[in-house]
Amino acid sequence: MSDAAVIDVEGLTKTFGGRRVVDDFSIRVERGQIFGFLGPNGSGKTTTIRMLCGLLTPDGGRGTCLGHDIIRESALIKRQVGYMTQRFSLYEDLSIRENLDFIARVYEVPERQHAVGAALERLGLAKRSAQLAGQLSGGWKQRLALAACLLHNPRLLLLDEPTAGVDPNARREFWNRIHMLAAEGITVLVSTHYMDEAERCHRLAYIAYGKLLITGTAAEVIAHSNLTTWSVSGPDLFGLAAELRNVPAITMVVPFGSTLHVSGTDAPVLDAALDHFRARPGTLWIPAEPSLEDVFIRMMDEAPDNFNA
Amino acid sequence: MRFNFSPARFWAVLTKEFVQMRRDRLTFAMMVGVPIMQLILFGFAINSDPKALPTAVLAADNSIYARTLVRAIENSGYFRVVRELTSEAEADRALAMGAVQFVVTIPENFSRKLERGERPVLLVEADATDPAATSNALAALLTINQSALNRDLEGVLQGLQYRPPAFELRVQRRYNPEGITQYNIVPGLIGVVLTMTMVMMTSLAVTREYERGTMENLLATPVRPIEVMVGKIVPYIIVGYVQVTVILVAAKLLFAVPMLGNLALLSVVLILFIAANLAIGYTFSTLAKSQMQAMQMTFFFFLPSMLLSGFMFPFRGMPQWAQWLGEVLPLTHFLRIVRGILLKGNGVAEIFSNLWPIGLFLLIAGTLALTRYRETLD
Structure with a gap:
């Protein structure tokens, strides 16, 4: 176990009411x-x-x-971790300053007043520090929650869908902040559920039905999937999609703006299968890079649904 | 690790609770309003010694003896003659309909039989559905019967006069000679109000954190269970004191309840009693999954406290097993202490036997609350 591994867990399992919600989960996350x-x-x-x-x-x-x-040693871990919950979990009946002050106190942050003021x-x-937290919009709540979990200078941030329901501007700002923090170590x-956010991560892990399916960088994940994707544009894509879905060599047909992404796992077989469709008048077939979304949807379809087993 | 107490974190929880309490106007108003409402309602309304109860007279013998007896019955203060009846059927109906509480029947030839020394029967029928409503009135009747006619039985009839027994029976009603219900009810209300508000407020305190989702954040911080518990309990101790002050002032001004004992001693007992209620409320809040459940548990505890503690009904009137149950409740012991201090002027020596059971209850409930408090979301 090297010093650089901030998280290093093996075989984590959790069962709720007979359901394995997390099954034999192992990951390793390096510092920064x-x-x-x-x-x-x-x-x-x-x-x-x-x-x-x-x-x-x-x-x-x-x-x-x-x-x-x-x-x-969970008590020791808690002191050094900033955890941002999926649902806003600060006190809506406390003001912004009171919330930050409370968090700073329970973490016994040195020079509390200064730390809260700086945050x-x-x-x-x-200027709005006396406003009740419950009156803030979703984006501001998210910013406040992040500020609260950074007050005690944690070494590890655990963020559970931090940008759900937040507008693109605030999301971009949020991710810039995250990268700055990562640069500080x-x-x-x-x-997250957003693919653009996934692409901003250094490494990814994809989980379905409690099982870890893959980890790696975005490029590694895409490469590992062996997917070959073609992008097609033309008339009546809806009808075309219905036809394509019946072709066995094609594993996935996904509408993508004004095009369809057609993917398969075996490139030559896919190529042969598509020959027939390429002849269609008005259609334009271009080889495309499979997106993370294509890869993930494919993985989810393949994953055994052990919850229903 | 569990008892690693940080004053700073405790203070953080305490301040937070105070701010939240202040923001919740309605609850805050309730905390002061409830004691005043209950005091006025119960203080003025409850009377365990009802007087001037409606009475009907069925007089088949309109003699001087009959009139004297009816007047004597009225003079006791417990009976008020509202109707004259003419038949037994009418008497039955009046009782059955609840129009009167008592029917006094003076039979035919009452005076003649009386003068002949045949001891005629004077019948008093009571609607005794509620024993408490009639028992004092019926007790008062017994003394009337003894001497009411002495003045009318003169001359040759003197031999029929009531002769006192060979000994004298003397009764002293100490601490509350006039039997004023308020003297008993109003100090008891301190205990009842505290039991209700303290258990309810704390039982909601932790469940609210779960319901609003703030528990997840709180649990992720280094704050310890004991810090959360004490931090949530202390503000309510102060609220409890405010309530007690309100009740005591009103008790003095509105009801002139005697306060013979040491109020400083009472305030020391109060800390213990309030803390015991808060601890049980806190235990409920760690068991309940929602604020609704917490409320139900509060009432599950509050009703026996009200009914088995001796607040509503005489404690010694209950069967042994119910008394044992009552002895477990802090309110039972607190009632004895508060009545003892205020009405009897009790000191430490007299109240000690009721003080330690409250302390024991606090210890057990507090330990239970602490062990039940989940440090994880499991």
Whole structure:
């Protein structure tokens, strides 16, 4: 186990009511990395994050977070982790300043007043600090929550769908901030549903039905999928898509703006199968790079749904 | 690790609770309003010694003895003659309909039989559905019967006069000689109001954090269970004191309740009693999954407290098993202490036997609350 591994867990398992929500989960996250957590709803992302910061006790598995044992030393981990929950979990009936002040106190932040003041300045909320947190819009709540979990200078940030319901501008600003933090040496583990955000991560992990399907950089994930994709444009794409879906060599047909992405796992077979369609008048076939989304949708379709088993 | 207490984190929780309490105007108003409402309602309304109860007279013998007896019955203060009846059927109907509480029947030839020394029967029928409503009135009847006719039985009839027994029976009603219900109810209300508001407020305190989703954030911070618990309990101790002050001032001004004992001693007992209620409320809040459930648990605890503690009904009137149950409740012991201090002027020596059970309850409920508090979301 090298010093650089901030998160290093093996075989994490969690069962709720007989359902394996997280099954034999292992990852390793290095210091200063932005690690993206992807997967459909209910795939176990939140549960995994909660186990990492000591909010849930794993039923099985072991590992360390910031060098501390995740089962026995969760109290030590909590002090150095900033956890941003999926749902806004600061106090809506406290003002912005009171919320930050409360968090700073429970983490026993040195020079608290100064730290809170600086956080308010950086947020651009210094003038509105007396406003109740419950009155803020979704984007501002997200900024406030991030500011709150950075107050105690954590070494690891666990962000659970931090940008859900936030406008593109605020999202971009948020990601710039995350990259700045990573450059300072803070490790970030972030779960998301947005592909553009996934591409901003240094490494990705894709989870479905509690199982880790793949980890790697975005390029590695795409390469590993062996997908070949063609982009087609032309008239009556809807009708064409219906026909294409019946071709066995084609694993996936996905509308993509004014084009269709047609993918298969075996390039020569796909090529042969498409020959017949290329002759269609008005259609234009261009080889395309499979997107992360194509890859993930493909992986999800293939993953055994052990929840329904 | 569990008892690693940080004053700074405790203070953080405490300040937060105070701010939230201040923001929640309605609850805050309730905390002061409830004691005043209950005090006025119960203080003025409850009377365990009802007087001037409606009474009907069925007089088949309109003699001087009959009139004297009816007047004597009225003079006791418990009976008020509202109707004269003419038949037994009418008497039955009046009782059955609840129009009167009592029917006094003076039979035919009452005076003749009386003068002959045949001891005629004077019948008093009571609607005794509610024993408490009639028992004091019926007790008062017994003394009337003894001497009411002495003045009318003169001359040759003197031999029929009531003769006192060979000994004298003397009764002293100490601490509340006039039997004023308020003296008993109003100090008891301190305990009832505290039990209700304290258990309810704390039982909601933690469930609210779960319901609003803020618990997830709180659990992710280094804050310890004991810090959260004490931080949430202390503000309510202060609220409890405010309530007690309101009730005590009103007790003095509105009801002139005697306060013979040491109020400083009472305030020390109060800390213990309030803390015991808060601890049980806190335990509920760690068990309940929603604020609704927390409320139900509060009432599950509050009703026996109200009914088995001796607040509503005489404690010694309950069967042994119910008394044992009552002895478990902090309110039972607190009622004895508060009544003892205010009405009897009790000191530490007299109240100690009721003080330690509250302390024991606090210890057990507090430990339970702490062990039940989940440090994870499991």
